[in-house]
Amino acid sequence: MSFFKKVFSKVGIGAAKVDTILDRDLYRVGEPIDAIVKIKGGSVEQQIDALYFSMHCNYIGERENSEGEEVDVTRTATIDQFKLGESMLIQPGEEIELAVDMEVPLDAPLTFGRTKVWLKTGLDIKAAVDPGDRDYFQIQPDHMQANVFQALEDLGFQMHEAECEEASRWNSRLPFLQEFEFKPISGPYYRRLDEIEIVFNHGGDHLEVLMEIDRRARGFSGFLAEAMNRDETKTRFTISDEHPGEVLEIIQHIIDDNI
Structure with a gap:
Protein backbone atom coordinates (compact mmCIF):
# COMPACT_ATOMS: atom_id res chain seq x y z
CA MET A 1 0.00 0.00 0.00
CA SER A 2 2.80 2.36 0.89
CA PHE A 3 4.47 1.68 -2.47
CA PHE A 4 1.32 2.61 -4.39
CA LYS A 5 0.86 5.77 -2.32
CA LYS A 6 4.36 6.88 -3.29
CA VAL A 7 3.72 6.12 -6.95
CA PHE A 8 0.43 8.02 -6.94
CA SER A 9 1.99 11.01 -5.18
CA LYS A 10 4.48 11.31 -8.04
CA VAL A 11 1.63 11.87 -10.48
CA GLY A 12 -0.21 14.24 -8.17
CA ILE A 13 -2.65 11.80 -6.57
CA GLY A 14 -2.55 12.03 -2.79
CA ALA A 15 0.31 14.55 -2.91
CA ALA A 16 0.73 17.72 -0.83
CA LYS A 17 -1.51 20.66 -1.71
CA VAL A 18 -0.93 24.40 -1.53
CA ASP A 19 -3.38 27.25 -1.14
CA THR A 20 -2.51 30.96 -1.01
CA ILE A 21 -4.89 33.37 0.70
CA LEU A 22 -4.39 37.05 -0.18
CA ASP A 23 -5.24 39.68 2.43
CA ARG A 24 -7.60 41.32 -0.10
CA ASP A 25 -8.46 41.11 -3.79
CA LEU A 26 -7.78 44.72 -4.84
CA TYR A 27 -4.41 46.49 -4.85
CA ARG A 28 -2.77 49.54 -6.37
CA VAL A 29 0.47 49.45 -8.31
CA GLY A 30 3.44 49.46 -5.96
CA GLU A 31 1.38 48.31 -2.97
CA PRO A 32 2.49 45.41 -0.74
CA ILE A 33 0.63 42.12 -0.79
CA ASP A 34 0.39 40.16 2.43
CA ALA A 35 -0.53 36.53 2.01
CA ILE A 36 -0.88 33.35 4.00
CA VAL A 37 0.28 30.15 2.29
CA LYS A 38 -1.31 26.95 3.53
CA ILE A 39 0.38 23.65 2.73
CA LYS A 40 -1.33 20.39 3.52
CA GLY A 41 0.48 17.08 3.42
CA GLY A 42 -0.84 14.28 1.25
CA SER A 43 -0.89 10.56 1.88
CA VAL A 44 2.90 10.16 2.09
CA GLU A 45 5.83 12.08 3.53
CA GLN A 46 7.26 14.51 0.96
CA GLN A 47 10.31 16.75 0.74
CA ILE A 48 9.44 20.27 -0.45
CA ASP A 49 12.56 21.91 -1.85
CA ALA A 50 11.09 25.37 -2.44
CA LEU A 51 7.94 27.44 -2.49
CA TYR A 52 7.66 29.63 -5.57
CA PHE A 53 5.42 32.46 -6.70
CA SER A 54 4.82 34.06 -10.07
CA MET A 55 2.54 36.92 -11.10
CA HIS A 56 0.96 36.72 -14.56
CA CYS A 57 -1.36 38.60 -16.89
CA ASN A 58 -2.92 38.08 -20.29
CA TYR A 59 -2.19 40.27 -23.33
CA ILE A 60 -3.07 40.38 -27.03
CA GLY A 61 -0.49 39.21 -29.55
CA GLU A 62 -0.54 38.32 -33.22
CA ARG A 63 0.18 35.22 -35.21
CA GLU A 64 -0.13 34.22 -38.83
CA ASN A 65 -2.90 31.80 -39.66
CA SER A 66 -2.86 29.13 -42.37
CA GLU A 67 -3.97 31.71 -44.94
CA GLY A 68 -1.11 34.05 -44.14
CA GLU A 69 -3.31 36.57 -42.34
CA GLU A 70 -2.42 38.19 -39.02
CA VAL A 71 -4.92 37.25 -36.31
CA ASP A 72 -5.13 38.20 -32.63
CA VAL A 73 -4.22 35.60 -30.02
CA THR A 74 -4.26 35.75 -26.23
CA ARG A 75 -0.88 35.22 -24.60
CA THR A 76 0.37 35.10 -21.03
CA ALA A 77 3.22 37.19 -19.60
CA THR A 78 5.10 36.75 -16.34
CA ILE A 79 5.09 40.08 -14.52
CA ASP A 80 7.20 39.01 -11.56
CA GLN A 81 8.46 35.86 -9.86
CA PHE A 82 10.39 34.79 -6.77
CA LYS A 83 10.75 31.78 -4.55
CA LEU A 84 11.44 30.82 -0.97
CA GLY A 85 14.29 28.34 -1.12
CA GLU A 86 13.95 26.96 2.40
CA SER A 87 13.24 23.24 2.17
CA MET A 88 10.81 21.46 4.47
CA LEU A 89 9.61 17.95 5.13
CA ILE A 90 5.85 17.60 5.36
CA GLN A 91 4.23 14.58 6.93
CA PRO A 92 0.99 12.93 5.76
CA GLY A 93 -1.96 15.15 6.65
CA GLU A 94 0.28 17.80 8.27
CA GLU A 95 -0.76 21.44 7.83
CA ILE A 96 1.77 24.26 7.60
CA GLU A 97 1.04 27.99 7.38
CA LEU A 98 3.56 30.59 6.20
CA ALA A 99 3.24 34.38 6.06
CA VAL A 100 4.57 35.80 2.80
CA ASP A 101 4.84 39.38 1.61
CA MET A 102 5.44 40.64 -1.91
CA GLU A 103 4.71 43.77 -3.93
CA VAL A 104 2.69 44.69 -7.00
CA PRO A 105 5.29 45.83 -9.58
CA LEU A 106 5.05 49.43 -10.74
CA ASP A 107 4.70 48.31 -14.36
CA ALA A 108 1.97 45.76 -13.64
CA PRO A 109 -1.08 46.38 -15.84
CA LEU A 110 -4.28 47.78 -14.44
CA THR A 111 -7.14 45.30 -14.56
CA PHE A 112 -9.33 47.33 -16.88
CA GLY A 113 -11.15 45.88 -19.85
CA ARG A 114 -10.25 42.26 -20.54
CA THR A 115 -6.95 42.34 -18.65
CA LYS A 116 -6.67 39.77 -15.88
CA VAL A 117 -3.87 39.37 -13.32
CA TRP A 118 -3.26 36.37 -11.11
CA LEU A 119 -0.74 34.96 -8.65
CA LYS A 120 0.42 31.39 -9.10
CA THR A 121 1.86 29.47 -6.15
CA GLY A 122 3.72 26.20 -6.51
CA LEU A 123 5.65 23.63 -4.52
CA ASP A 124 8.93 22.27 -5.84
CA ILE A 125 8.85 18.53 -5.16
CA LYS A 126 11.40 16.36 -6.93
CA ALA A 127 10.19 13.42 -9.00
CA ALA A 128 6.59 14.54 -8.61
CA VAL A 129 4.00 16.74 -10.27
CA ASP A 130 4.36 20.13 -8.60
CA PRO A 131 1.11 21.17 -6.85
CA GLY A 132 -0.09 24.65 -7.71
CA ASP A 133 -2.66 27.31 -6.85
CA ARG A 134 -3.98 30.31 -8.84
CA ASP A 135 -5.48 33.45 -7.29
CA TYR A 136 -6.92 36.33 -9.34
CA PHE A 137 -6.87 39.89 -8.03
CA GLN A 138 -7.54 43.43 -9.22
CA ILE A 139 -4.97 46.18 -9.78
CA GLN A 140 -6.20 49.77 -9.61
CA PRO A 141 -4.33 53.01 -10.51
CA ASP A 142 -2.24 54.80 -7.94
Missing part, protein backbone atom coordinates in the same frame (compact mmCIF):
# COMPACT_ATOMS: atom_id res chain seq x y z
CA HIS A 143 -2.89 58.47 -7.17
CA MET A 144 -0.79 59.78 -10.10
CA GLN A 145 -2.49 57.54 -12.65
CA ALA A 146 -5.88 58.32 -11.12
CA ASN A 147 -5.17 62.06 -11.47
CA VAL A 148 -4.55 61.63 -15.20
CA PHE A 149 -7.76 59.64 -15.63
CA GLN A 150 -9.73 62.21 -13.63
CA ALA A 151 -8.30 65.13 -15.65
CA LEU A 152 -9.31 63.49 -18.94
CA GLU A 153 -12.78 62.81 -17.57
CA ASP A 154 -13.12 66.43 -16.43
CA LEU A 155 -12.15 67.53 -19.97
CA GLY A 156 -15.04 65.53 -21.40
CA PHE A 157 -13.26 62.29 -22.30
CA GLN A 158 -14.48 58.81 -21.52
CA MET A 159 -12.38 55.66 -21.47
CA HIS A 160 -13.39 53.64 -24.50
CA GLU A 161 -10.93 50.77 -24.33
CA ALA A 162 -8.00 49.50 -22.26
CA GLU A 163 -5.87 46.78 -23.75
CA CYS A 164 -2.53 45.09 -23.17
CA GLU A 165 -0.96 44.66 -26.60
CA GLU A 166 2.22 42.98 -27.71
CA ALA A 167 5.02 45.50 -28.24
CA SER A 168 8.47 43.97 -28.53
CA ARG A 169 9.94 47.32 -29.58
CA TRP A 170 8.69 48.98 -26.42
CA ASN A 171 11.46 49.95 -24.00
CA SER A 172 10.24 47.67 -21.24
CA ARG A 173 11.08 44.42 -19.50
CA LEU A 174 7.59 43.17 -20.39
CA PRO A 175 6.55 41.97 -23.86
CA PHE A 176 3.50 44.26 -23.99
CA LEU A 177 2.29 47.76 -23.24
CA GLN A 178 -1.08 48.79 -21.87
CA GLU A 179 -2.90 51.41 -23.91
CA PHE A 180 -5.85 53.44 -22.65
CA GLU A 181 -8.09 54.90 -25.34
CA PHE A 182 -10.29 57.90 -24.52
CA LYS A 183 -12.94 59.47 -26.73
CA PRO A 184 -14.43 62.96 -26.23
CA ILE A 185 -18.15 62.79 -25.41
CA SER A 186 -18.56 66.39 -24.20
CA GLY A 187 -16.52 69.46 -23.31
CA PRO A 188 -14.10 71.60 -25.37
CA TYR A 189 -12.76 68.74 -27.52
CA TYR A 190 -16.03 67.15 -28.53
CA ARG A 191 -16.16 66.97 -32.34
CA ARG A 192 -12.61 68.36 -32.47
CA LEU A 193 -10.70 65.18 -31.61
CA ASP A 194 -11.29 61.56 -32.54
CA GLU A 195 -9.52 60.09 -29.55
CA ILE A 196 -6.56 60.25 -27.19
CA GLU A 197 -4.42 57.24 -26.32
CA ILE A 198 -2.13 57.16 -23.31
CA VAL A 199 0.52 54.79 -22.01
CA PHE A 200 2.09 54.99 -18.56
CA ASN A 201 5.76 54.54 -17.72
CA HIS A 202 5.91 54.46 -13.93
CA GLY A 203 9.05 55.72 -12.24
CA GLY A 204 8.01 55.28 -8.62
CA ASP A 205 8.08 58.91 -7.45
CA HIS A 206 7.03 60.20 -10.88
CA LEU A 207 4.87 59.10 -13.79
CA GLU A 208 5.75 59.53 -17.44
CA VAL A 209 2.71 59.72 -19.71
CA LEU A 210 2.99 59.02 -23.42
CA MET A 211 0.06 60.56 -25.26
CA GLU A 212 -1.14 60.24 -28.84
CA ILE A 213 -3.64 62.88 -29.94
CA ASP A 214 -5.79 61.92 -32.91
CA ARG A 215 -7.30 64.99 -34.50
CA ARG A 216 -10.65 64.83 -36.20
CA ALA A 217 -10.46 65.22 -39.98
CA ARG A 218 -11.93 68.54 -41.15
CA GLY A 219 -12.35 69.28 -44.84
CA PHE A 220 -10.37 67.81 -47.71
CA SER A 221 -6.97 68.69 -46.22
CA GLY A 222 -8.00 67.03 -42.98
CA PHE A 223 -9.12 63.96 -44.90
CA LEU A 224 -5.72 63.72 -46.63
CA ALA A 225 -3.88 64.15 -43.35
CA GLU A 226 -5.95 61.38 -41.80
CA ALA A 227 -5.34 59.09 -44.77
CA MET A 228 -1.59 59.64 -44.39
CA ASN A 229 -1.72 59.28 -40.58
CA ARG A 230 -0.54 62.87 -40.24
CA ASP A 231 -3.49 63.74 -38.04
CA GLU A 232 -1.84 62.01 -35.08
CA THR A 233 0.55 63.79 -32.72
CA LYS A 234 2.67 61.93 -30.20
CA THR A 235 3.96 63.68 -27.10
CA ARG A 236 4.99 62.91 -23.54
CA PHE A 237 5.02 64.61 -20.18
CA THR A 238 5.88 63.78 -16.56
CA ILE A 239 3.95 64.38 -13.37
CA SER A 240 4.61 63.59 -9.73
CA ASP A 241 2.62 64.99 -6.82
CA GLU A 242 0.74 67.71 -8.67
CA HIS A 243 -2.76 68.54 -7.50
CA PRO A 244 -5.49 67.02 -9.75
CA GLY A 245 -6.35 70.52 -11.00
CA GLU A 246 -2.74 71.09 -12.03
CA VAL A 247 -2.69 67.81 -13.95
CA LEU A 248 -5.80 68.94 -15.83
CA GLU A 249 -4.09 72.22 -16.76
CA ILE A 250 -0.98 70.36 -17.99
CA ILE A 251 -3.01 68.01 -20.19
CA GLN A 252 -5.24 70.79 -21.54
CA HIS A 253 -2.20 72.91 -22.43
CA ILE A 254 -0.58 69.98 -24.27
CA ILE A 255 -3.75 69.18 -26.21
CA ASP A 256 -4.30 72.83 -27.17
CA ASP A 257 -0.72 73.07 -28.44
CA ASN A 258 -1.18 70.04 -30.67
CA ILE A 259 -4.54 70.59 -32.36
